[in-house]
Amino acid sequence: MGLLSKRKNKKFNYEPRFYEGEGNPYEIKHKFDEFRTTVGENPSLKQKLNKALADYKNNSDKAATKRFLIIFGVLVLIFLFIIDFDLTIFFNN
Numbered sequence: 621m622g623l624l625s626k627r628k629n630k631k632f633n634y635e636p637r638f639y640e641g642e643g644n645p646y647e648i649k650h651k652f653d654e655f656r657t658t659v660g661e662n663p664s665l666k667q668k669l670n671k672a673l674a675d676y677k678n679n680s681d682k683a684a685t686k687r688f689l690i691i692f693g694v695l696v697l698i699f700l701f702i703i704d705f706d707l708t709i710f711f712n713n
Contacts, residue, residue, distance in 0.1 A: 663671070679685075700707070
């Protein structure tokens, strides 16, 4: 019975019956990872920013660029409103 020895865990070599393919069938991977340049190893902050900018420059979607500029402009205006910035300095009256 082995009162002084520890019990060993059972090991199973399970292989899926109907899986015919390459790689691990249990690997969790996003379906767009192969198209992204920012997914992968954990680089430094500078490398992350450079990859993100390169990915943004390579994207030729004009609607996404326009949407980004509109969102950025609205956020800047909200920020200026929160800090109570006076916009009348830009207008001549």
